[in-house]
Amino acid sequence: xxxxxxxxxxxxxxxxxxxxxxxxxxxxxxxxxxxxxxxxxxxxxxxxxxxxxxxxxxxxxxxxxxxxxxxxxxxxxxxxxxxxxxxxxxxxxxxxxxxxxxxxxxxxxxxxxxxxxxxxxxxxxxxxxxxxxxxxxxxxxxxxxxxxxxxxxxxxxxxxxxxxxxxxxxxxxxxxxxxxxxxxxxxxxxxxxxxxxxxxxxxxxxxxxxxxxxxxxxxxxxxxxxxxxxxxxxxxxxxxxxxxxxxxxxxxxxxxxxxxxxxxxxxxxxxxxxxxxxxxxxxxxxxxxxxxxxxxxxxxxxxxxxxxxxxxxxxxxxxxxxxxxxxxxxxxxxxxxxxxxxxxxxxxxxxxxxxxxxx
Amino acid sequence: xxxxxxxxxxxxxxxxxxxxxxxxxxxxxxxxxxxxxxxxxxxxxxxxxxxxxxxxxxxxxxxxxxxxxxxxxxxxxxxxxxxxxxxxxxxxxxxxxxxxxxxxxxxxxxxxxxxxxxxxxxxxxxxxxxxxxxxxxxxxxxxxxxxxxxxxxxxxxxxxxxxxxxxxxxxxxxxxxxxxxxxxxxxxxxxxxxxxxxxxxxxxxxxxxxxxxxxxxxxxxxxxxxxxxxxxxxxxxxxxxxxxxxxxxxxxxxxxxxxxxxxxxxxxxxxxxxxxxxxxxxxxxxxxxxxxxxxxxxxxxxxxxxxxxxxxxxxxxxxxxxxxxxxxxxxxxxxxxxxxxxxxxxxxxxxxxxxxxxxxxxxxxxxxxxxxxxxxxxxxxxxxxxxxxxxxxxxxxxxxxxxxxxxxxxxxxxxxxxxxxxxxxxxxxxxxxxxxxxxxxxxxxxxxxxxxxxxxxxxxxxxxxxxxxxxxxxxxxxxxxxxxxxxxxxxxxxxxxxxxxxxxxxxxxxxxxxxxxxxxxxxxxxxxxxxxxxxxxxxxxxxxxxxxxxxxxxxxxxxxxxxxxxxxxxxxxxxxxxxxxxxxxxxxxxxxxxxxxxxxxx
Numbered sequence: 001x002x003x004x005x006x007x008x009x010x011x012x013x014x015x016x017x018x019x020x021x022x023x024x025x026x027x028x029x030x031x032x033x034x035x036x037x038x039x040x041x042x043x044x045x046x047x048x049x050x051x052x053x054x055x056x057x058x059x060x061x062x063x064x065x066x067x068x069x070x071x072x073x074x075x076x077x078x079x080x081x082x083x084x085x086x087x088x089x090x091x092x093x094x095x096x097x098x099x100x101x102x103x104x105x106x107x108x109x110x111x112x113x114x115x116x117x118x119x120x121x122x123x124x125x126x127x128x129x130x131x132x133x134x135x136x137x138x139x140x141x142x143x144x145x146x147x148x149x150x151x152x153x154x155x156x157x158x159x160x161x162x163x164x165x166x167x168x169x170x171x172x173x174x175x176x177x178x179x180x181x182x183x184x185x186x187x188x189x190x191x192x193x194x195x196x197x198x199x200x201x202x203x204x205x206x207x208x209x210x211x212x213x214x215x216x217x218x219x220x221x222x223x224x225x226x227x228x229x230x231x232x233x234x235x236x237x238x239x240x241x242x243x244x245x246x247x248x249x250x251x252x253x254x255x256x257x258x259x260x261x262x263x264x265x266x267x268x269x270x271x272x273x274x275x276x277x278x279x280x281x282x283x284x285x286x287x288x289x290x291x292x293x294x295x296x297x298x299x300x301x302x303x304x305x306x307x308x309x310x311x312x313x314x315x316x317x318x319x320x321x322x323x324x325x326x327x328x329x330x331x332x333x334x335x336x337x338x339x340x341x342x343x344x345x346x347x348x349x350x351x352x353x354x355x356x357x358x359x
Numbered sequence: 360x361x362x363x364x365x366x367x368x369x370x371x372x373x374x375x376x377x378x379x380x381x382x383x384x385x386x387x388x389x390x391x392x393x394x395x396x397x398x399x400x401x402x403x404x405x406x407x408x409x410x411x412x413x414x415x416x417x418x419x420x421x422x423x424x425x426x427x428x429x430x431x432x433x434x435x436x437x438x439x440x441x442x443x444x445x446x447x448x449x450x451x452x453x454x455x456x457x458x459x460x461x462x463x464x465x466x467x468x469x470x471x472x473x474x475x476x477x478x479x480x481x482x483x484x485x486x487x488x489x490x491x492x493x494x495x496x497x498x499x500x501x502x503x504x505x506x507x508x509x510x511x512x513x514x515x516x517x518x519x520x521x522x523x524x525x526x527x528x529x530x531x532x533x534x535x536x537x538x539x540x541x542x543x544x545x546x547x548x549x550x551x552x553x554x555x556x557x558x559x560x561x562x563x564x565x566x567x568x569x570x571x572x573x574x575x576x577x578x579x580x581x582x583x584x585x586x587x588x589x590x591x592x593x594x595x596x597x598x599x600x601x602x603x604x605x606x607x608x609x610x611x612x613x614x615x616x617x618x619x620x621x622x623x624x625x626x627x628x629x630x631x632x633x634x635x636x637x638x639x640x641x642x643x644x645x646x647x648x649x650x651x652x653x654x655x656x657x658x659x660x661x662x663x664x665x666x667x668x669x670x671x672x673x674x675x676x677x678x679x680x681x682x683x684x685x686x687x688x689x690x691x692x693x694x695x696x697x698x699x700x701x702x703x704x705x706x707x708x709x710x711x712x713x714x715x716x717x718x719x720x721x722x723x724x725x726x727x728x729x730x731x732x733x734x735x736x737x738x739x740x741x742x743x744x745x746x747x748x749x750x751x752x753x754x755x756x757x758x759x760x761x762x763x764x765x766x767x768x769x770x771x772x773x774x775x776x777x778x779x780x781x782x783x784x785x786x787x788x789x790x791x792x793x794x795x796x797x798x799x800x801x802x803x804x805x806x807x808x809x810x811x812x813x814x815x816x817x818x819x820x821x822x823x824x825x826x827x828x829x830x831x832x833x834x835x836x837x838x839x840x841x842x843x844x845x846x847x848x849x850x851x852x853x854x855x856x857x858x859x860x861x862x863x864x865x866x867x868x869x870x871x872x873x874x875x876x877x878x879x880x881x882x883x884x885x886x887x888x889x890x891x892x893x894x895x896x897x898x899x900x901x902x903x904x905x906x907x908x909x910x911x912x913x914x915x916x917x918x919x920x921x922x923x924x925x926x927x928x929x930x931x932x933x934x935x936x937x938x939x940x941x942x943x944x945x946x947x948x949x950x951x952x953x954x955x956x957x958x959x960x961x
Contacts, residue, residue: 012837
């Protein structure tokens, strides 16, 4: 009967979220999934966590600004999973002999928390999920949690491992399996049940706060950690210069920097020249900018590009497919009305320097 | 900057007052995590209004602390500690609410204090000139042209020392001090009534930090001192300590004459005292600006409207503005098991509430919500505390979330605490403006009665009779979420009735009727005046409608290609108009002028 209540609650929550959907992003469209996930967290932690469903609906209705709305959803999901971690810690304390705690909780919440976190972090957009692979991954995550003693720390290890694992099929499973092996070995050799409640809870909450762009967190963490300013107006140029090709551009009023990126240069490392700006002979190198698509899910692990020093890339896509393009800012020569950008002669035939615009 | 530093210091110091050992450290852990995530959000979301962000963060911290106080195992709890915590919160809230200048009756209390201080009299002529306010036309006038105010003078006397020392800030601090005393007295009262500490701790944040007490403890109104004196009187009567209840009751009546009805209710078992009190009350009544007619029963419908308005009206009803107190009404339906003090308080207030109900401003005066019944909140809080174990956990959670939302909203935009009784309120107006659809029709109103009002009344009556009780399988939260989402989905569709002055109507010219700050605006039929060339567009369903209007000039109006000529008349008239399709339509005035009231589908 208790399970029926929660199943009914999840169904009602999902339907309510479905009715509330207003916006077109994959995260908004996945609102019923978020509602069900929050309900599941409530079922294994504290029933009041169900308020997260109300907050999801209010956020969808009330917040028009996309980034604010999606981070609001992230905060709700982070709170729901963190409550599971808290519940696990309480249950852990209750399970200790002689604890005197009469509120014995279930540590199975740890497995649920890991599963919910991974579904939110990896399964959106839903249309692009490889279900079998992801289910196997969830299974491995559950095993890691169980092997490490169903503690908050175990949840954090399982989630971080499966979250950061590469996309290439073999390595997708190989890294988590490797971690599982290490965990089993460590336990055999006497590793205790580490709790680390606060650190684990904060780590999980941080990941889930940004679940709407989990791909960016997984592959471009520095972008998430830096301070976001109000986006300056950008004058688009959209020129691609092949080796030795030059082009002259008029500098718009009040422009301070040139936005550039590379095309097909993902295999090169820091310092490789991409081109230069005249007047001033300002060199553009990998490190000032990166390959435009180097941080895509499919390409990031084969790329040797460093992150641009002054990232000007924009977040593309949502969920685990989100990525940051490799554009970077290069300061313009002071007072120049026109500039000439020349692609470096050493660029391979299929590569180019992309002048995206002025800011 | 100083305020921010004070807020940070308070957030560190406040837990020391009420928590200890492991619970204290656990709270500090949660607090540190809150700071960390607030910092991350601040870095990533530059578009968020800093005022809203800071207040929301403060509310989250206070809610977290309240959770620890309610559920923690190692809590330092006493009435004095609770009062000290309330004092910290009120001290932080005063500057937040202070950005909105004194409104409603507040200027008169302050002007009287200033007049007493500077002129040693109550003649407000100087103050009207200095403060820029105008007297009410029917306010008392002295033989030499003195201009007195109808407002009772006792509150001005109470705030006088604070006002003399620090001006308006001193007056606010005095009221906040009464708020602190009220919290202490209420918690002590709960102890007297045998309420378990755990229940008092759970109820405390709703009562002390939620509306309406938060609004009235931080502005210059008599409601919080009145609530304090009321609780003291109730405690004094219960303990049979005349030296406590007599001065408290006298102070209560002096604060507002109408509270004499409360005194009558409190003393009804003491016939001699009741007779003496009633005689004094009558003398006092005769000597002030109140009218005898106020004591004569009004038509029954007015009582019903007043009662339901106080319960469910979106602008001034308990369900919307302070849902926690519905738990107190829940206790009303469990009379025999309610504490003695609760019953005494309800009986004492019943005559006052009865006389209040037919008054048009019972639930929609120009004041923060729940103006006239704010003094009753300690009694309802006691009832809620007594019923705590029997209440739905889901309903408590929803009430908590709602309370936090209302508090954050009011602290962020204090001017929204004052709202003209148009039948709309902030949520409905905002949704209507955002989605250009009529959301206000879905929110209960009794200042302009609508269907949602009657549905809301049934729902609230169901809730306070049985719906709020603790269920084995509690589906309150998902059902609330479903109602919210379904209401939103329905709100985007056109309604069957269009009020032309409402926010969802896109006006191209014309003006509001009556004017926004018309005195006693709620007694008029509202509308939008369209003159030649003006138009109003809105969402409507296909069909035939009755357009209700008044015109002194006559007019030709056009609706989606069809013209209608209307003749001048002294009374409101109706004309049948056709909306040929679903969706947005436009009503234009081609000639003359028309005051369009509303349009209803037949």
